[in-house]
Amino acid sequence: MVAVTGVSLRAAMLAQNIPPDAPRCLRRILVPSGEDWRKNPDIAVRAHAASTMLQSSAVTLEFTGLPTADSQTRLRDLARSAGGNPELLVFHPFLDDPSLAALYHDCDLVVVPSRSEGFSIPVIEAMAQSTPVLASNCPAHAELLADQHDRFDADEPADLLHRLKDLATNPSLLIAMTARAAPIWPRFTQEQVNARAWDAIATLINPPISLPSPAISRNHRPRIAFLSPMPPTQSGCADFSARTLHSLAKRADISVFTNTPNPILPQQTRFAGTPGRYAHVSRQFDAVIDVVGNSHFHQAEFDLLCSQGAACIAHDARMLDFYVHRLGFERACAQASIEAGRAVLPEEVERWLLHPGELPVLFLGEIAAASRPLFVHSAITARLITQLYHSTPIVLPFPPYRDFTDAELSEPARARVRSTLGLDPDDLIIASFGAISPDRAPGELIWAVEMLRNWGLPARLALIGQANPGIGAMIDQLAAEAGISVTLIADRDNQSLYRDWLIACDVAVQLRTYGLGGLSGALIDCIGAGVPSIANASLAEAIKAPSYVATIPDALSAPLLAEAIASVLEQSGHRPRPLAARRADLATRNFDVYCQDLLNGLGLA
Amino acid sequence: MNVLDITELAQNPINTGIQRVVRALIRHWPSEIPLTLATFDPAHGLVQLPSAARMILLDAAASAEETERHLSAAGPRPPVLLDAVTRILVPEVFYDHARCNFYRTLPPEQCAFLVYDLIAYLHPERIGVRETAPLMPYLRLLRDARHRAFISDQTRTDFAQRINRHETEPGPVLPLGADGLELERQFFAATRTDFVCIGSIDGRKNQPLIIAAFQRLWQRGSTAHLTLIGRAFPSADLSALDAIAEHPHFTWHRSATDDEIRSCLRSARASLYLSNIEGYGLPPVESLYAGIPVIVTTSLPSTSALPNRGQIRLTTLTPETIADAVEALNDTPNAARLWAEAAILQLPGWADFASETARWLSALRP
Known part of the structure; x- marks a missing residue:
């Protein structure tokens, strides 16, 4: 077996608050060198000396790794004989890491002219300081610098001269080189290199997951390590994991690793401890599943996934909030820069937090790289991940985890619930479930209900779910402006009340102001309860x-929403639930199917 | 007293299509019907503009800063006395909630609104609107108004059927003027070979389909010349234009003055305007007003209400249907017939629009 790990960057060589796309012009060129003939500093001296532009602009050519007076004199003589000013050659014989990092940072271009290299640490060191790198064509450089514009012929001074002239006259090329380098060097942090090394070792210890697992080969139930927050953690992911394990435990032996204190685990699963490397390197398991989501509950799972690799269920279509609030703003900017292939500024990230619809990347790059396989719940997310990260996730349809019987949804039963909730039998209850927040477009809902009422329909709006402090005042203001009243029930702990409103309402509306393939657990709840619903496309x-979910365009419009609601009401005759369509949908959208697909994806079916 | 609320024009004159209409209304308002120009002031309600404002605001070439300076120097702005016989016409679109709320406090019988289109509400994706909630107070104002007029029958129908849904009479249609270009009457000559397409490249006017149609025609040996006039929106896909940029029978004017537009139309055999979604669509009626036939979409509000003369109306837009229409106009006898039809069309000018608007407003019973 051959595993390529690369060489890791020393901690001191990592960038510290460097503005990555600060305008540059060519003033200082650094040539990391050495006394070894392979380092080939002569070509840099010849090209530099032959450039009238560099010479007249007093661009310095600076060297590391050449401590001897003989080497320095030889290169100065070479510069003079080639028509250059030897005073422009600067030598830095011995530097500690902080000084070397500063030198990389302060120079405007790093030229690595080696004829041969095993890896070429200077290339990634310079990249980590956001300094553009021009390197020779040797195989190690070609592997690091895929773009041929970043390389030159190590035996052809004219080629290097030509490149240097271009860079001196067009500084935007330097910025482009930096942008191309941005995704490269983070692959060589100590964590990444360690992960690749441990991956290789783990692969030797545990056979690849695509091979029949030992348990399967012995016709035993597969053994799965499942790392996730669990109830009573106040998280949709925790609830979902609990419901998943309830079904998965019928088919596999489940060891749950969780940081949740006093976790509530489904029957036939066992608590195996807090998340740690043990699960990932142990031969005890046929598969390890890390569950990650866009909240602080998933720190341990994320860290282990990225460092150890595993199967992963990614709950969310983006991880921006996790990066910003859990890993920090700098890390978020760095990750965004890697994924976008350009320098991303902090103000852009701040804007994305307010307007997630403008996100050009998903912050799923590290997860996609570490997951084998990656499971997602949305075909749109899968498509975006493939486009952005060249990874192919497996899509598992998201099943509802609140179960309703047909009897609960019958007209007499619904009438009783409506009566319990104090709802007028003639009112048309338009409900929206789940988080109550600006990105759920409450303003569109409120104005749509205002229009419905103007059209003579006795529409009433109810918002049922979780709300941050202050959202109530915002809803009140919007409702007052539109002249309607809104029932706001923000009681996350009262699951019974949430169920009652799912049973009682006439139409559900679930909107998002942004796309990105994000899911709505609340819309899944509505589907599971057979509620005639409207969602954006x-x-x-x-x-x-399913067919009982009507759509409106992603460009949200209160009149179009009002039309859609009116149309649903006309079609459904206001009340009865489409129970047959619900049954047909749930035949394929349930946790048994989900878990079977999960096991298939893991190669454990 | 008739009051015209022109707040947007006075505060932010940037030559939008709506401001062109408002200016025409002021310029051509019948002298025998008194008119007071006013703006909305959140602190004082409607305030009267000084008499010099008329001349200041009709200067479309003035910058916003110049206009503001001149208006400030023109004199005080006393509050408009809103007595029982005051009628206020708002010929502008606005989303200022304070202004909307102000009109909701006035007696509805005294306020009238000119309704342009409902694209922001019914086709938001076509014009980059992501959410309508901030725009809804204005729509409610229109819906609840006692008096409204519409610039097209299509807008009126959309309003009646999709916004209002009540049996009440929505209001009259007041078609916009077709003579704004001030192009003299054109006459057919077989030597005219230009097909002129006026309109910004905004993703709605189907210029790529028109180009594809002409590419087919040129492959068949046609010498029909295509002239595009219009700036490209930043988001526009220009690949089709780039592909024919050097073609000898193609010209693109990214911006053009009225003089340059008139010059292009003086050699036009016909004009094309193939927009899917449009509030009105002035270029084709301006073309027809000068006697030049047009190729238009069937649903275009400005032409769909006219007798079908001098027009080739396309229900389905494909390169083939457009190429067929161009070929029909390249046939000289056919072209001559369409030119003759266009010549007898009676189209309203801006003076007609202003006059009809003034009469309508005057006839409203406060």
């Missing part, structure tokens, strides 16, 4: 919604 597509 990308949300419905991400969920593969």
Whole structure:
């Protein structure tokens, strides 16, 4: 077996608050060198000396690794004989790491002219300081610098001279080189290199997951390590994991690793401890599943996934909030720069937090790279991951985890619940479930209900779910402006009340102001309860919604929403639930199917 | 008293299409019907503009800063006395909630609104609107108004059927003027070979389909010349234009003055305007007003209400259907017939629009 790990950057060589795309012009060129003939500093001296532009602009050519007076004199003589000014050659014989990092940072270009290299640490060191790198064509450089514009012929001074002239006259090329380098060097942090090394070792210890697992080969139930927050953690992911394990435990032996204190685990699963490397390197398991989501509950799972690699269920279509709030703003900017292939500024990230619809990347790059396989719940997310990260996730349709019987959804039963909730039998209850927040477009809902009422329909709006402090005042203001009243029930702990409203309402509306393939657990709840619903197009597509979910365009419009609601009411005759369509949908959208697909994806079916 | 609320024009004159209409209304308002120009001031309600404002605001070439300076120097702005016989016409679109709320406090019988289109609400994706909630107070104002007029029958129908949904009479249609270009009457000559397409490249006007149609025609040996006039929106896909940029029978004017547009139309055999979604669509009626036939979409509000003369109306837009229409106009006898039809069309000018608007407003019973 051959595993390529690369060489890791020393901690001191990592960038510290460097503005990556600060305008540069060519003033100082650094040539990391050495006394070894392979280092080939002569070509840099010849090209530099032959350039009238560099000479007249007093661009310095600076060297590391050449401590001897003989080497320095030889290169100065060479510069003079080639027509250059030997005073422009500067030598830095011995530097500690902080000084070397500063030198990389302060120079405007690093030229690595080696004829041969095993890896070429200077290339990634310079990149880590956001300094553009021009390197020779040797194989190690070609592997690091895929773009031929970043390389030159090590035996052809004219080629290097030509490149240097271009860079001197067009500084935007330097910025482009930096942008191309941005995704490269982070692959060589100590964590990444260690992960590759441990991956290789783990692969030797545990056979690849695509091979029949020992348990399967012996016709035993597969053994799965499952790392996730669990109830009573107040998290949709925790609830979902609990429901998944309830079904998965019928088919596999489950060891749950969780940081949740006093976790509530489904029957037939066992608590195996807090998340750690043990699960990932142990031969005890046929598969390890890390569950990650866009909240602080998933720190341990994320860290282990990225360092150890594993199967992963990625709950969310983006991880921006996790990066910003859990890993820090700098890390978020760095990751965004890597994924976008350009320098991303902090103000851009701040804007994305407010307007997630403008996100050009998903912050799923590290997860996609570390996951084998990666499971997602939305075909749109899968498509975006493939486009952005060249990884092919497996899509598992998201099943509802609140179960309803047909009897609960019958008209007499619904009438009783409506009566319990104090709802007028003639009112048309338009409900929206889940998080109550600006990105759920409450303003569109409120104005749509205002229009419905103007059209003579006795529409009433109810928002049922979780709300951050202050959201109530915002809803009140919007409602007052539109002249309607809104029932706001923000009681996350009262699951019974949430169920009652799912049973009682006439139409559900679930909107998002952004696409990205994000899912809505609340829309899944509505589908599971057979509620005639309306969602914006990308949300419905991400969920593969059934026929009783009507759609409106992603460009949200209160009049179009009002029309859609009126149309649903006309079609459904206001009340009865589409129970047959619900049954047909749930035949394929349930946790048994989900878990079977999960096991298939793991190669454990 | 008739009051015209022109707040947007006075505060931010940037030559939008709506401001062109408002200016025409002021310029051509019948002298025998008194008119007071006013703006909305959040502190004082409607305030009267000084009489010099009329001349200041009709200068479309003035910058916003110049206009503001001149208006400030023109004199005080006393509050408009809103007595029982005051009628206020708002010929602007606005999303200022304070202004919307102000009109909701006035007696509805005294306020009238000119409704342009409902694209922001019914086709938001076509014009980059992501959410309508901030725009809804204005729509509610229109919906609840006692008096409204519409610039097209299509807007009126959309309003009646999709916004209002009540049996009440929505209001009259007041078609916009077709003579704004001030192009003299054109006459057919077989030597005219230009097909002129006026309109910004905004993703709605189907210029790529028109180009594809002409590429087919040129492959068949046609010498029909295509002239595009219009700036490209930043988001526009220009690959089709780039592909024919050097073609000898193609010209693109990214910006053009009225003089340059008139010059292009003086050699035009016909004009094309193939927009899917449009509030009105002035270029084709301006073309027809000068006697030049047009190729248009069937649904275009400005032409769909006219007798079908001098027009080739396309229901389905494909390169083939467009190429067929161009070929029909390249046939000289056919072209001559369409030119003759266009010549007898009676189209309203801006003076007609202003006059009809003034009469309508005057006839409203406060």
